[in-house]
Amino acid sequence: MISEGCVFIGPLAKEILVNFFRRVLFLFLGLLALCGLYANDSLAAADVTAVRLGLHTDKTRFVVELSEKPIYNIFYLPNPYRIVIDMQEVNWKALKVGSRKTGVIENYRYGLFRKGTSRLVLDLNAPVKIIRQTILPPSEGKPFRFFIDVQKTNNDTFQALVKATRKTKLAFAPPVVHIVPEDKKSKKLRIVIDAGHGGIDPGATGRSGVYEKQLTLQVAKKLRAQLNKNPKYKILLTRQDDTFLSLRERVGIARKYNADLFISIHADSIARSDISGSTVYTLSENASDDEAAALASAHNMSDVIAGVDLESQDDTVQGILIDLAQRETMNFSVKFAKLLIPEIARSGMKVVGKSHRFAGFRVLKAPDVPSVLVELGYLSNRHDEKILKSSKGQSKLAFSISKAVDKYFGNR
Numbered sequence: 001m002i003s004e005g006c007v008f009i010g011p012l013a014k015e016i017l018v019n020f021f022r023r024v025l026f027l028f029l030g031l032l033a034l035c036g037l038y039a040n041d042s043l044a045a046a047d048v049t050a051v052r053l054g055l056h057t058d059k060t061r062f063v064v065e066l067s068e069k070p071i072y073n074i075f076y077l078p079n080p081y082r083i084v085i086d087m088q089e090v091n092w093k094a095l096k097v098g099s100r101k102t103g104v105i106e107n108y109r110y111g112l113f114r115k116g117t118s119r120l121v122l123d124l125n126a127p128v129k130i131i132r133q134t135i136l137p138p139s140e141g142k143p144f145r146f147f148i149d150v151q152k153t154n155n156d157t158f159q160a161l162v163k164a165t166r167k168t169k170l171a172f173a174p175p176v177v178h179i180v181p182e183d184k185k186s187k188k189l190r191i192v193i194d195a196g197h198g199g200i201d202p203g204a205t206g207r208s209g210v211y212e213k214q215l216t217l218q219v220a221k222k223l224r225a226q227l228n229k230n231p232k233y234k235i236l237l238t239r240q241d242d243t244f245l246s247l248r249e250r251v252g253i254a255r256k257y258n259a260d261l262f263i264s265i266h267a268d269s270i271a272r273s274d275i276s277g278s279t280v281y282t283l284s285e286n287a288s289d290d291e292a293a294a295l296a297s298a299h300n301m302s303d304v305i306a307g308v309d310l311e312s313q314d315d316t317v318q319g320i321l322i323d324l325a326q327r328e329t330m331n332f333s334v335k336f337a338k339l340l341i342p343e344i345a346r347s348g349m350k351v352v353g354k355s356h357r358f359a360g361f362r363v364l365k366a367p368d369v370p371s372v373l374v375e376l377g378y379l380s381n382r383h384d385e386k387i388l389k390s391s392k393g394q395s396k397l398a399f400s401i402s403k404a405v406d407k408y409f410g411n412r
């Protein structure tokens with residue numbers, strides 16, 4: 001009887017058996033993947049010890065010195081002309097920032113793009129092509145040297161290179177944000193806090209050299225802690241560390257989370273050091289003034305700075321449908337902005353006459369999520385920078401935003 005049972009397997013038993021083996025296989029693959037991740041994490045990241053630019057008669061040379069051999073991928077981007085180099089995650093160490101503008105290279109940037117991938121972006125003042133790329137092994141006390149020689153070319157050749165390299169581009173997984181599915185019964189109010197900039201995009205730089213991306217994350221975390229005290233709220237941060245997120249991804253997170261409110265946190269910097277205070281922005285295609293328009297376009301440059309290929313994205317964040325849905329959302333955004341300004345004033349940060357403005361920030365374009373962008377203060381102003389850098393100042397600002405959130409949901 002026993003042997004018979006083993007020989008004959010009915011369709012149901014067969015399915016159970018197949019499912020069982022499938023599960024074992026998945027478990028095994030999962031474990032393998034975990035081991036792989038662990039092994040990756042335990043590997044020492046390469047150090048970038050120097051970046052040099054050199055001008056030759058027929059070419060501009062870009063050299064990166066690294067402690068490990070680079071594993072890289074290069075692609076070209078138009079509007080403006082750029083070359084993007086993705087590498088394994090590296091530590092940018094001992095970088096003496098010399099002249100960044102040499103020959104056809106106008107400037108370069110570097111930083112973390114996604115966990116595991118560092119990115120270098122070369123801004124070009126003309127269409128160029130790479131005529132040589134070489135890695136020299138360590139010798140005579142020098143580490144690995146990665147040479148890229150570029151030469152001016154015509155626009156057609158450049159566009160062909162854009163096309164050709166688009167196919168080879170690494171496909172990045174979307175940012176890791178753990179979005180818990182909505183629990184209809186809980187009726188919690190979902191708030192997404194967006195720390196502006198991050199990774200390769202540092203945002204504004206303060207007088208002391210502090211980056212906007214650091215301060216926005218610190219305030220975002222303090223705001224989360226403050227709001228978490230209220231059990232009515234469920235809070236999600238778009239980023240938790242120094243990593244890059246495109247504007248579309250930030251908007252996408254708010255929408256996916258079904259957010260009831262989206263707060264993007266920033267700090268500004270301008271040429272005039274006497275200007276200070278907070279400003280709250282809501283979305284409008286018609287900016288309230290030139291300064292607001294300039295700021296929005298500077299912020300919308302974030303994706304350009306980070307080497308995001310905007311042309312290969314299908315833009316679902318635009319269109320007529322969105323315009324219609326946005327109108328109601330915009331009223332809620334304005335309502336929150338109006339509640340926020342007096343709260344910020346109470347925190348001790350200066351609030352000037354026109355502290356609520358309108359501009360076309362891409363990050364505010366979720367059609368169904370009331371969204372505001374807060375410029376907490378000016379990093380170009382000594383007084384504001386001091387507040388923004390201090391833990392106490394950050395806590396006060398976070399507290400004032402949380403008060404406005406309470407009032408907004410309280411009266412709704």
Ligand SMILES: [Zn+2]
Pocket residue numbers: 196197203204212265266267268299
């Ligand atoms: Zn910003």
